[in-house]
Amino acid sequence: MPDTSRSQERLADALPLGRPQEAGPSVGFRRLLLERWSCRAYLPDQVPDDVIAEMFATAQRTASWCNTQPWQVYLTKGEATRGFAVSLAEHARTHQPVPDLTVPGEYRGVYQERRRGAGLALYASLGIGREDREAREKQQLKNLDFFGAPHVAVITTDRDQGVYGAVDCGAYVANLVNAASSLGVASLAQAAVAMYSDHVREYLRIPPDRLVVCVVSFGYADTTHPVNRFRTTRADVRDAVTVVDR
Numbered sequence: 001m002p003d004t005s006r007s008q009e010r011l012a013d014a015l016p017l018g019r020p021q022e023a024g025p026s027v028g029f030r031r032l033l034l035e036r037w038s039c040r041a042y043l044p045d046q047v048p049d050d051v052i053a054e055m056f057a058t059a060q061r062t063a064s065w066c067n068t069q070p071w072q073v074y075l076t077k078g079e080a081t082r083g084f085a086v087s088l089a090e091h092a093r094t095h096q097p098v099p100d101l102t103v104p105g106e107y108r109g110v111y112q113e114r115r116r117g118a119g120l121a122l123y124a125s126l127g128i129g130r131e132d133r134e135a136r137e138k139q140q141l142k143n144l145d146f147f148g149a150p151h152v153a154v155i156t157t158d159r160d161q162g163v164y165g166a167v168d169c170g171a172y173v174a175n176l177v178n179a180a181s182s183l184g185v186a187s188l189a190q191a192a193v194a195m196y197s198d199h200v201r202e203y204l205r206i207p208p209d210r211l212v213v214c215v216v217s218f219g220y221a222d223t224t225h226p227v228n229r230f231r232t233t234r235a236d237v238r239d240a241v242t243v244v245d246r
């Protein structure tokens with residue numbers, strides 16, 4: 001086993017993530033990543049077409065294995081977003097989830113702790129207690145209404161590219177939400193909608209060779225809503241990166 005303890009110390013020096021630099025070419029990008037957050041309450045205003053075009057043109061620069069760019073996006077605007085939301089809610093009332101991608105089986109250890117932490121922060125922001133199952137389920141159902149967002153982008157991958165196609169689409173989602181943030185547009189990646197992949201495919205007439213990865217809802221944030229006031233944290237960089245130098 002390589003000895004990583006000394007390397008961990010050097011890593012801490014090399015990556016002072018807690019101390020934003022004063023200047024430098026990466027400051028804007030880093031600040032963008034530090035400041036983006038998931039929005040779960042929106043104003044009804046449509047995002048102008050040129051802003052949407054800029055968002056998607058930026059995300060289109062995402063790197064992918066062999067540059068296959070496996071993502072295909074189905075984007076709603078105007079009345080289409082609400083129509084889609086209504087159809088999803090109706091469908092979910094009478095059908096079981098049928099996701100295209102394998103859903104995580106069990107969260108264990110730190111993953112379970114982090115998951116619980118994020119959930120608690122979310123429900124606490126709304127004054128929903130740990131035991132209030134009904135209120136939690138009601139809040140969870142708002143996923144299918146895209147939390148009132150005026151737009152939703154359904155991110156699909158090429159079925160034949162398997163796990164790595166989904167990896168490329170994950171990178172695309174990350175770039176899309178950050179591109180949105182850089183333009184003052186709030187957003188939320190939502191796997192909850194992909195639980196009904198069969199309905200999403202049928203409703204939007206998505207060809208059978210595409211798999212629904214997730215959706216990204218977006219619009220302008222309702223900054224007065226309490227659900228938009230909490231922020232998540234991240235594990236220390238040393239918990240995620242191990243330097244091996246000998």
Ligand SMILES: Cc1cc2nc3c(=O)[nH]c(=O)nc-3n(C[C@H](O)[C@H](O)[C@H](O)COP(=O)(O)O)c2cc1C
Nearest residue numbers: 036037038118143188189190191192193214231232
């Ligand atoms: C692939 C993906 C799927 C997600 N699905 C959901 C979802 O269905 N509903 C939801 O409220 N948040 C969802 N999120 C948002 C995460 O909960 C959120 O990104 C995480 O808690 C970190 O918080 P932050 O985005 O505010 O930094 C998803 C995020 C990702 C990347």
